[in-house]
Amino acid sequence: MRCLLLLFAKGQDLVSWFGCDLFIILPMTRKLTLEQELQEMRDTLRHHEHLYYVEDSPEITDAQYDALMNKLKKLEEAHPELVTPDSPTQRVGGKPREGFVKTAHSRPMLSLDNAYNEEELRAWDQRVRAGLPASEKVRYVCELKLDGLSMALHYGPGAHGSSHLERGLTRGDGTIGEDVTTNVRTIRSVPLSVSATKLKDAGLPQSFEVRGEVVLPQAAFLKLNEEREAAGMTPAANPRNAAAGTIRTLEPNIVAQRRLDLYAYFLLQGGETLLPTHSGTLDALKTAGFRVNQHAKAVATIDEVIAFIAKAEPLRDSLGYEIDGVVIKVDATAQQRRLGFTGKAPRWAIAYKFAARAGITKLEDVLFQVGRTGKVTPVAALTPVLIGGTTVARATLHNADEIGRLGVRIGDFVSVERGGDVIPKIVEVVEDKAHPRGTVEIVFPESCPECGSELVKAEGEVDWRCVNAECPARLREELLHFAARGVMNIEGLGDAMVSQLLTAGYVKGIADLYELKKEQLLALERVGEKSAQALLDEIERSKGAPLVRVLFGLGIRFVGERTAQLLAAHFGSIDALMAATAEELEAVNEVGPRVAQAIAEFFAEPRNRALVERLRKEGLTFTAEKRVTTSTLEGLTFVLTGTLPNLTREVAKEKIESAGGRVSGSVSKKTSYVVAGEEAGSKLDKATSLGVPVLDEAGLLELLERPAGA
Numbered sequence: 001m002r003c004l005l006l007l008f009a010k011g012q013d014l015v016s017w018f019g020c021d022l023f024i025i026l027p028m029t030r031k032l033t034l035e036q037e038l039q040e041m042r043d044t045l046r047h048h049e050h051l052y053y054v055e056d057s058p059e060i061t062d063a064q065y066d067a068l069m070n071k072l073k074k075l076e077e078a079h080p081e082l083v084t085p086d087s088p089t090q091r092v093g094g095k096p097r098e099g100f101v102k103t104a105h106s107r108p109m110l111s112l113d114n115a116y117n118e119e120e121l122r123a124w125d126q127r128v129r130a131g132l133p134a135s136e137k138v139r140y141v142c143e144l145k146l147d148g149l150s151m152a153l154h155y156g157p158g159a160h161g162s163s164h165l166e167r168g169l170t171r172g173d174g175t176i177g178e179d180v181t182t183n184v185r186t187i188r189s190v191p192l193s194v195s196a197t198k199l200k201d202a203g204l205p206q207s208f209e210v211r212g213e214v215v216l217p218q219a220a221f222l223k224l225n226e227e228r229e230a231a232g233m234t235p236a237a238n239p240r241n242a243a244a245g246t247i248r249t250l251e252p253n254i255v256a257q258r259r260l261d262l263y264a265y266f267l268l269q270g271g272e273t274l275l276p277t278h279s280g281t282l283d284a285l286k287t288a289g290f291r292v293n294q295h296a297k298a299v300a301t302i303d304e305v306i307a308f309i310a311k312a313e314p315l316r317d318s319l320g321y322e323i324d325g326v327v328i329k330v331d332a333t334a335q336q337r338r339l340g341f342t343g344k345a346p347r348w349a350i351a352y353k354f355a356a357r358a359g360i361t362k363l364e365d366v367l368f369q370v371g372r373t374g375k376v377t378p379v380a381a382l383t384p385v386l387i388g389g390t391t392v393a394r395a396t397l398h399n400a401d402e403i404g405r406l407g408v409r410i411g412d413f414v415s416v417e418r419g420g421d422v423i424p425k426i427v428e429v430v431e432d433k434a435h436p437r438g439t440v441e442i443v444f445p446e447s448c449p450e451c452g453s454e455l456v457k458a459e460g461e462v463d464w465r466c467v468n469a470e471c472p473a474r475l476r477e478e479l480l481h482f483a484a485r486g487v488m489n490i491e492g493l494g495d496a497m498v499s500q501l502l503t504a505g506y507v508k509g510i511a512d513l514y515e516l517k518k519e520q521l522l523a524l525e526r527v528g529e530k531s532a533q534a535l536l537d538e539i540e541r542s543k544g545a546p547l548v549r550v551l552f553g554l555g556i557r558f559v560g561e562r563t564a565q566l567l568a569a570h571f572g573s574i575d576a577l578m579a580a581t582a583e584e585l586e587a588v589n590e591v592g593p594r595v596a597q598a599i600a601e602f603f604a605e606p607r608n609r610a611l612v613e614r615l616r617k618e619g620l621t622f623t624a625e626k627r628v629t630t631s632t633l634e635g636l637t638f639v640l641t642g643t644l645p646n647l648t649r650e651v652a653k654e655k656i657e658s659a660g661g662r663v664s665g666s667v668s669k670k671t672s673y674v675v676a677g678e679e680a681g682s683k684l685d686k687a688t689s690l691g692v693p694v695l696d697e698a699g700l701l702e703l704l705e706r707p708a709g710a
């Protein structure tokens with residue numbers, strides 16, 4: 001019966017997709033098993049994802065796509081045993097995590113040397129030619145320099161001769177990256193698997209590595225910043241920072257909402273460039289289903305490179321994502337090898353950087369904003385001016401020192417620069433006949449513009465702060481920060497709601513949120529039964545947020561999401577954290593004296609201790625899984641291959657890492673152990689041929705349980 005229904009459902013899909021009734025009479029000649037049916041639905045979804053996210057040319061509407069996706073989800077829910085990890089439904093499968101595991105790159109991810117003008121570019125061309133035999137022709141490939149962050153994607157053997165995404169690593173320090181696989185899987189232009197046919201067409205083996213750039217499109221960036229501002233959070237400075245922050249977010253759900261994109265530009269195997277030319281690599285990547293930037297061109301002379309740059313620069317404002325230059329690479333892999341590397345960068349590539357975009361406008365006024373920590377920031381109100389396609393009306397003046405350094409007055413004309421940054425910078429005061437000086441001195445206020453209390457500047461710091469813990473501006477910012485997306489995620493507690501709650505006097509601090517009554521909410525403007533209940537539900541739900549979020553939400557100075565993660569993992573509970581001395585706090589990786597002091601000061605304050613106690617009574621989460629670090633595997637490198645009987649690859653890796661060991665993707669003479677499970681492939685062969693010891697899961701566990709030094 002089910003089978004019949006499915007066949008009917010399939011017929012309907014065809015009708016709705018092609019909008020053509022003729023398909024209804026197409027007989028279903030094949031009887032598919034449920035498994036085959038699911039596989040076909042997945043292939044169809046993949047095909048449409050590729051058209052949408054990679055080719056930018058969808059053939060079906062979003063609603064049609066959603067309908068099929070929902071159907072697949074329902075079927076998979078009914079038959080969980082048939083779910084495959086590369087199913088389009090599994091992009092956001094991961095749970096929030098406590099941290100990322102560090103993993104070595106197959107070969108270092110280098111940066112590029114820069115050229116800022118034609119002369120420097122021609123000098124580089126000369127160096128390239130001088131490094132190669134005079135008889136050899138040199139071809140270059142010009143690509144846009146995408147302003148994002150680089151990423152390594154590792155693919156390994158999947159079912160039926162396909163490849164599947166095993167791992168996504170950030171650049172990290174270039175040698176060791178962070179394993180952000182769960183987040184990378186949410187990027188729709190990253191294929192979760194590449195079919196055997198595509199591999200064959202592209203000439204790829206089943207195991208390979210793709211490197212590319214993750215970018216946050218401008219539209220997604222603007223939306224993100226609107227949300228952050230609405231939630232009272234500092235906007236991200238530029239799409240690159242926002243992309244980097246997003247990829248390191250511990251909640252894959254949030255990452256999935258952000259719509260990151262990945263453009264592929266390298267193809268490696270075992271750390272070596274796979275194909276004989278870079279232009280061929282870009283073609284192969286495209287054939288395999290990766291997104292490759294369309295503005296790439298192979299040329300034969302440096303003059304053509306310069307012509308490419310001249311055409312690329314004006315594209316900046318219409319691309320929809322940020323670029324900050326052009327990357328030029330020697331096309332032939334053999335020539336790249338011969339040219340080699342200097343320290344941190346290859347000799348066979350260079351980045352031509354565009355100049356920052358600037359404009360001149362008038363400083364109309366200076367506003368003083370009070371932030372969550374009481375910091376007062378001067379903000380320049382400018383006569384709106386168009387810079388590189390964006391209207392700029394505000395610029396940060398950072399602090400009183402910056403105003404002094406610039407010597408700027410109200411009424412001055414100033415030169416404003418917009419890099420990849422969303423908050424433009426005032427570079428200098430412009431003074432000539434057309435731009436006379438302003439006359440009004442900027443006076444930094446002595447008292448808080450919101451509550452009137454005296455501003456304070458701590459020794460050795462540049463910022464003036466309002467230290468009145470009850471300052472309404474601070475309280476507002478505190479609440480907005482606590483509720484924000486990415487913090488406690490309390491939907492419906494934005495600007496307007498927080499202002500109303502404060503004005504009505506229902507809320508005087510974070511803990512009061514948990515005592516709100518429905519009648520109170522109903523008494524507010526534009527709040528109906530439904531939205532009141534929704535907000536109360538959201539607040540209730542937030543009690544289940546993990547310790548990391550609560551710590552982040554408390555708004556301790558210098559404790560951002562990352563530090564909160566480290567603290568939660570290290571101390572395991574708020575009690576242990578509150579009891580920690582500055583010295584113990586500094587023992588946490590990445591926590592310096594400044595941060596340690598801020599945390600200690602925060603918890604020394606009776607008001608904050610009382611807040612913690614009230615939140616505890618309300619039932620918020622104050623414990624986390626503690627990560628104990630022993631150092632029994634210090635200095636050892638492991639390679640995992642095949643399927644282990646009990647541990648997932650991720651868990652095995654985490655265990656090794658937290659014991660001080662390293663996990664690498666490829667076997668070499670330096671590998672200490674290969675941990676092999678069922679269906680271990682070429683890595684096991686290589687280990688055997690190199691004489692690297694091989695462990696099974698039990699062997700690994702034994703090693704992990706061995707006391708340090710044994």
Ligand code: IVH
Binds near residue numbers: 109147150351
């Ligand atoms: S090639 C060793 N190609 O620019 C080769 N990089 O300044 C390095 N980038 O770390 C990478 N677009 O994050 C390459 N088309 C492109 C790029 C690109 C942006 C970034 C990349 C790299 C940085 C170097």
